[in-house]
Amino acid sequence: MAETTTTTEVAKDTHVEISFPPFNSTTFASQLVWLAIFFGVFYLVIGRIALPRISEILETRRSRIAKDLSEAAGLKQQTDAAIAAYEKALLTARQNAAAIAAETRATLTADVDAKRHAAEAELKAKLVTAEAEIAAIKAKALAEVNAIARETASSVVSALSTATVSAEEIAAAVENAAAR
Amino acid sequence: MENDSVVDPIHQFQIHELISWHPNGVNLSFTNSSLFMLVTVLVASLFLILSTSSRALVPGRSQSIAEMSYEFVANTLRDAAGHHGMQFFPLVFSLFMFVLVANLLGMFPYFFTITSHIIVTFALAMVVILTVILAGIWKHGLKFFNLFVPHGVPMALIPLVTAIEIISFLSRPISLSVRLFANMLAGHITLKVFAGFIVTLSAMGGIGILGSILPLAMAVALTALEFLVAFLQAYVFTVLTCMYLNDAIHPGH
Numbered sequence: 001m002a003e004t005t006t007t008t009e010v011a012k013d014t015h016v017e018i019s020f021p022p023f024n025s026t027t028f029a030s031q032l033v034w035l036a037i038f039f040g041v042f043y044l045v046i047g048r049i050a051l052p053r054i055s056e057i058l059e060t061r062r063s064r065i066a067k068d069l070s071e072a073a074g075l076k077q078q079t080d081a082a083i084a085a086y087e088k089a090l091l092t093a094r095q096n097a098a099a100i101a102a103e104t105r106a107t108l109t110a111d112v113d114a115k116r117h118a119a120e121a122e123l124k125a126k127l128v129t130a131e132a133e134i135a136a137i138k139a140k141a142l143a144e145v146n147a148i149a150r151e152t153a154s155s156v157v158s159a160l161s162t163a164t165v166s167a168e169e170i171a172a173a174v175e176n177a178a179a180r
Numbered sequence: 181m182e183n184d185s186v187v188d189p190i191h192q193f194q195i196h197e198l199i200s201w202h203p204n205g206v207n208l209s210f211t212n213s214s215l216f217m218l219v220t221v222l223v224a225s226l227f228l229i230l231s232t233s234s235r236a237l238v239p240g241r242s243q244s245i246a247e248m249s250y251e252f253v254a255n256t257l258r259d260a261a262g263h264h265g266m267q268f269f270p271l272v273f274s275l276f277m278f279v280l281v282a283n284l285l286g287m288f289p290y291f292f293t294i295t296s297h298i299i300v301t302f303a304l305a306m307v308v309i310l311t312v313i314l315a316g317i318w319k320h321g322l323k324f325f326n327l328f329v330p331h332g333v334p335m336a337l338i339p340l341v342t343a344i345e346i347i348s349f350l351s352r353p354i355s356l357s358v359r360l361f362a363n364m365l366a367g368h369i370t371l372k373v374f375a376g377f378i379v380t381l382s383a384m385g386g387i388g389i390l391g392s393i394l395p396l397a398m399a400v401a402l403t404a405l406e407f408l409v410a411f412l413q414a415y416v417f418t419v420l421t422c423m424y425l426n427d428a429i430h431p432g433h
Contacts, residue, residue, distance in 0.1 A: 020190060020193075021190065021193040021194050021195055021297070022193055022296065022297045022298050022299075022361065022365065023298070024195070026207060027195045027207070027211065027213070027297075027299075028299045029206050029207060029208055030195075030207055030208045030209050030210075030211055030213075030214065031195075031211075031213050031214070031294075031297060031299050031300055031303075032299060032303055033208050034208075034210065034211075034213070034214035034217055034218075035217055035294075035300055035303055035304075036303075038214075038217040038218055038220075038221045039217070039221070039274070039278060039304075039307075041221060042221040042224065042225060042274055042277075042278055043270065043271065043274045045221075045225045045229075046225070046228070046270055046273055046274045046277065047270035047274070049225075049229055050225065050228040050229055050232070050246075051250070051269065051270055051273060053229070053232050053235070054228070054232055054246060054247060054250045055250070056235070057232060057235050057236075057239075057243075057247065058247065058250070058251075060235075060237065061237055064237060
């Protein structure tokens, strides 16, 4: 009984001695050495391999995004310029079309007008000629009427009587009748 | 004794030799702690290297995580120490990834948590502080020590303020290392204690089993909390590192 108590005591004592491992200084040297080795290696691996690689990835991405953005801006500028050029061209074309239309209309109108004027002038000339002809025919007819009347009067006189009437007398009578 | 270790919340921090190595009587054995340092370094390195091996312009899931961690640490450092601080980026990033992966690996059952040992966190903190001092003196020479003499303080107060500044500077490695160590240690002990309650209560049978639901729920909630703490402490360690490095670059407040 007494013996068991002592062994427990002894066990407890040794237990107490190493009871709190973080303050057990016999392990310090080993922990420090291995920490120095592993942390040193870790520091080198991080500094030489991991960080340069990650920063390279991030840098590549950043420059790629910047490049893409500037490219997009350039393309947008080009698009804007193209749109402006297109609109300008459209405007010029519209103006040209309007000018051509106006010119054509003017030419056609002038042409038509000239033709019409020519036709009218021709017609007028024909009309004048015709009127002159009519007047001439009329005058000629009127002149012939007197001659026919004189001839008819002398025939009628010679047929109805034996009296001889001179041509002058008949002409005077016809003139008289015509004037009446 | 074997039974004891199951419930003993301290047992998980025990260091035991895997490959014995005692040069000149100094114990430099390869231990479970060394093994998990190796695992941490391998996991972090392989993840960062393999996930970025395709160098995809449009990142996949794992490459996104690698890039996010890069940007996260880079922004933290740039915010705290400016563009000149970026020369320390490899160190800060290594510290962040090492602490984070070590903390997260510690969350696996039966895994050893290397950051739960004060000597490891203290060594990491000393790396930071020595970097601050060496870089500060390298860059600014003796002007670096203006760090301890703030501007615009009356002459009469300078000895007092300088003493306070020196004490606060010296306490930095201690606070930096104790914060991480204590958080990891306390978290893992708490988890183990609550998990132990479940076992002890269930062993009582009947009501005990019903009662063990409470510590079980607690253990589940604590596990979630510990994941948060694992990340948060890695982040806090990194942020403080960045702020201390800022002193090396811009001494004299």
